[in-house]
Amino acid sequence: MRELAQLLLPAIHWHPAAGFAPVLPAVMRGIAAGVGGFVIDGGTRDAVAELTSTIRKSSGDAPIIAIAPATLTSPVWRTRPPSVPPAAAIASLRDALVVRRVARAVAREARLAGCNAILAPSCNVPRTPRPDAFGNLAADVAAACAEWIDAAQAEGVLCFASAFPGAGAVTEVLTGIPTVRESDDALYASDLVPFRAAIDAGVAGIMIAEASYAALDASGTPASLSRPILGRLLRTQLGYEGLAVADASLLARQWGHRVRAADIVAAGVDIVLRPINLDVELRALIDALDDRTLDGERVHEAAKRRRLRAEMAGAPTPALDAERIDDPWLEEVAERTITVVRGRNVRVTRPVEVAVVASRAEQATAAAAGFALGLSDAGEDASSVRRVSSPSPNARSPFVVIVDPPAGFSTSAQEVSALCAAARELGRESVVVWCGHPATCPDTAGASLTIACWSPSAPMLRATGRWLLRRV
Secondary structure (H helix, E strand, O other), X not given: OHHHHOOEEOEEEOEXXXXXXXXXXXXXXXXXXXXXXXXXXXXXXXHHHHHHHHHHHHOOOOOEEEEOHHHHOOOOOOOOOOOOOOHHHHHHOOOHHHHHHHHHHHHHHHHHOOOOEEOOOEOOOOOOOOOOOOOOOHHHHHHHHHHHXXXXXXXXXXXXXXXXXXXXXXXXXXXXXXXXXXXXXXXXXXXXXXXXXXXXXXXOEEEEOOOEEOXXXXXXXXXXXXXXXXXXHHHHHXXXXXXXXXXXXXXXXXXXXXXXXXXXXXXXOOEEEOOOOHHHHHHHHHHHHHOOOOOHHHHHHXXXXXXXXXXXXXXXXXXXXXXXXXXXXXXXXXXXXXXXXXXXXXXXXXXXXXXXXXXXXXXXXXXXXXXXXXXXXXXXXXXXEEEOOOOOXXXXXXXXXXXXXXXXXXXXXXXXXXXXXXXXXXXXXXXEEEOOOHHHOOOOOOOOEEEEOOOOOHHHHHHHHHHHHHOO
């Protein structure tokens, strides 16, 4: 049973008020059952470090404790979370050394919290510009992914690259599993190129996509349940010997119902992240082994791969002060990625009036707060920043409009143009901050300056505030 349990990495969810305390009993039951590790979803760095220390002390085998990069840059992570730009922003600097150093900084931050695996990088080659991808050209994505993996794993942190065999052509669907209908020639020439580079770089794990690929498996089975994709393509053709990893919760969300971990493992996956119910999945795995729908050798092979990769990971914390060394450099890199889309230099002066166009109130509040902190970093009095719904006739300083691009931007674009026009009628200049990829920024009519900060994350909005005072 313990060998079966090693194939499961349950999620540990952070509660904003209670922390990890409510889930600690379930964590201890998972450790007693012999799970192969956990996935940390949310939390502060100190709380995660305390939790991972407890997990390590209580675990018999070396656990894999994975975390997503987005958790590390969350405003709650620490007082000043690391300023890690999105993948596309990093790649825009066209410097392999920057990619490597960012990867090392992320890995060190994960290790400071006791985590030894990170759900990164993305090997996807999107068909349209996306902030979370290294680019739209397979060769560029491949080069950046290889550098990232090599640098991060040299710090003792396992990389789980996503999402095989490539999610760049996946489109959102309301219900059901999305289907990629591109030819196998197109997939081999583009989507699979970064994964070849990742394998050559020695990537510890590859996340399997939840989509189906008509050219690779005509049955329409999702990749994480497809024997032709996992066996013939990943293992035989590409020669991959590391961990094949699937996320049960994402698969269930796409499909609309629970997918058994036993079926995922039987198809060729080694590690199942975020099983919906640990006890139910363990029972199903045992039953599948008993009725021989799950081969014992398949289980042994997967458990061996997990153990070998877990033993490859480094110690919980680095021997240097990663925060002191990495943070100032990351903040400088974040500022360097801020991109002028159009317009001319505009000097932002006090009082700074800010309007936020976002789909949810909490997004607007977080965006304004992050921007204000950036102005404070650059020496401006934070009390001079006022969040408003429209430009005031009493102020003469440039009007700032922050746009967190929601789905279907046409309505918001009209709102932004109206705000800029209102500022112009009052004789004021306006600055539009587009929190997305520069290539997707719409025409912001009436804006004196339009810049893109790639992401609505707190670190990037903070970098934007500094940039507007220091570099314009």
